[in-house]
Amino acid sequence: MSASFVVVGIGAAGWNGLTPDAHRELEAARIVYGSARQLDLLPPVVDAERIVWRSPMSEHLAELAESAPDAPVHVLASGDPMFHGVGASLVRVLGADRVEVIPTPSSATLAAARLGWDLARTVVVSCVTASVDVLASRLTDGARILILSRDATTPADVADFATGRGFGASPMAVLSDLGAPHERHHTGTAATWTGAPSSLNIVALDCVGPVSSRAPGLDDDEYTHDGQLTKRPIRALTVSALRPAEGQTLWDIGAGSGSIGIEWLRLLDGGRVYAFESDPERARVVAANAQRHGVGDRLVVRGGAPDALADAPTPDTVFIGGGMTPRVLEHAWSALRVGGRIVANAVTRETERLVADAADRRGGDLLRLSVEHAAPLGRSTAWRPSLPIVQWTATKTEDNA
Known part of the structure; x- marks a missing residue:
C-alpha cells in the first residue's frame, strides 16, 4: 500500500459487514483513528493503537492531514467515506494519490434499498453539520428526500420544519442503525411523527405539499x-x-x-x-x-x-x-x-x-x-x-x- 492514509468505511453491521480487503488492512494497521462508536466495532484481532477523534473533529482531521506518517495511517468512516465523509475531506486536502478508500454501502444506499426508492431520482441532503433550513429549496410536491441526520434530534426537527412549510401530510420514515441486527424503522407523517430513533439514523421524506421551483424570481x-x-x-x-x-x-x-x-x-x-x-x-x-x-x-x-x-x-x-x-x-x-x-x-x-x-x-x-x-x-x-x-x-x- 503506497497511500499515506487508508480510509475504511464501516457501517452499523460492524466487522462482519466489511470486505476481506478491509479486514486485511485493519489487521495490519498500526494506528486507527475513528469515533468511539466506530472503534468499539473492531475485534481484538485488530491489534493497533486506537485514537478517538478530538472535538472539533475537523481540526483534529486537519492536523492528521498535515502529518507525515512513516507508515499508512488507518481511518474509520461511516459507510461510504466518499459520500459526505472523511475520505472526501482527506482527498480534497491531500490528493487522491495519498488516500486509499475501502467503502461499504452508504446509509443513503441502504435506505433506498429498504424503501424501494430509485436513488438516482432521490435528493440527498446532509444535516450532519447544517441546520434543517437547508431543506427549504428542496421541498416540493412529489420530491423524495433522504436527510442525513446529525443525531437523534434531527428527525423531529425535520418533521417540524416540513410541517411549518406546508408538508405535514408527507409520509416520513426514520431508519435507524441500518445494516445492524437491531435495525429499526419508524413511519408516519411529518405532522404526526413521533419516535425515539438512535443517534445513527437517516430520514426519508416523500413530499406532499405545495409545488415550488428553484428558478430565479421569487416573490x-x-x-x-x-x-x-x-x-x-x-x-x-x-x-x-x-x-x-x-x-x-x-x-x-x-x-x-x-x-x-x-x-x-x-x-x-x-x-x-x-x-x-x-x-x-x-x-x-x-x-x-x-x-x-x-x-x-x-x-x-x-x-x-x-x-x-x-x-x-x-x-x-x-x-x-x-x-x-x-x-x-x-x-x-x-x-x-x-x-x-x-x-x-x-x-x-x-x-x-x-x-x-x-x-x-x-x-x-x-x-x-x-x-x-x-x-x-x-x-x-x-x-x-x-x-x-x-x-x-x-x-x-x-x-x-
Whole structure:
C-alpha cells in the first residue's frame, strides 16, 4: 500500500459487514483513528493503537492531514467515506494519490434499498453539520428526500420544519442503525411523527405539499427588506445573466437584502457567496434571509466594499448592485479571475456613466431594462413604470484584463 492514509468505511453491521480487503488492512494497521462508536466495532484481532477523534473533529482531521506518517495511517468512516465523509475531506486536502478508500454501502444506499426508492431520482441532503433550513429549496410536491441526520434530534426537527412549510401530510420514515441486527424503522407523517430513533439514523421524506421551483424570481415578499431589494423581474434576469455554475464563488457587492446571491445559490449544490454590505442592519437581514431560504451555510456576510473585498477569496462571478463607485468597480474587475463574469446594475445617472465607461474599456454588453406593472388609477388600471436599470455584463479575458 503506497497511500499515506487508508480510509475504511464501516457501517452499523460492524466487522462482519466489511470486505476481506478491509479486514486485511485493519489487521495490519498500526494506528486507527475513528469515533468511539466506530472503534468499539473492531475485534481484538485488530491489534493497533486506537485514537478517538478530538472535538472539533475537523481540526483534529486537519492536523492528521498535515502529518507525515512513516507508515499508512488507518481511518474509520461511516459507510461510504466518499459520500459526505472523511475520505472526501482527506482527498480534497491531500490528493487522491495519498488516500486509499475501502467503502461499504452508504446509509443513503441502504435506505433506498429498504424503501424501494430509485436513488438516482432521490435528493440527498446532509444535516450532519447544517441546520434543517437547508431543506427549504428542496421541498416540493412529489420530491423524495433522504436527510442525513446529525443525531437523534434531527428527525423531529425535520418533521417540524416540513410541517411549518406546508408538508405535514408527507409520509416520513426514520431508519435507524441500518445494516445492524437491531435495525429499526419508524413511519408516519411529518405532522404526526413521533419516535425515539438512535443517534445513527437517516430520514426519508416523500413530499406532499405545495409545488415550488428553484428558478430565479421569487416573490418580493419572500424577503425581509427595507426597500433595498432587486425586484422580482429584474432579479430573475440578473441571476440568469450571472450564469450560476456548480462550485463557483460569487461576490454580491452592495447586497441589500441578499436576494441576488440567495437565488444564485438556490440553483446550485456547491456554490458559495460572499455578500458585501456596509449597513450592519442590512447585513443582519442578508444572513437571516439566507437562512430562511436554506443557503445560510454557503453565504458569508462581510462589510462594505471596497475595504472588505481585500482578503476575500477570488471570485468566479461578480455582481454589483449597490454602492457602485469607480474604486469598487475597478477593484472587483481586478479581483475577478480570467474567464470570470461580471454583472453590474446601474440605476442612477452617475452609475450609468460608470458602466458605460466600463463597457467602452472592457467590452461586454449593455442592456436597458424597464418594467411596468398594472396598477389602479382611479376606477381604471394603468401601467406604472419602475425605475429603469442599465445592466453591464462582461467576461474577463487576457485581452481586456
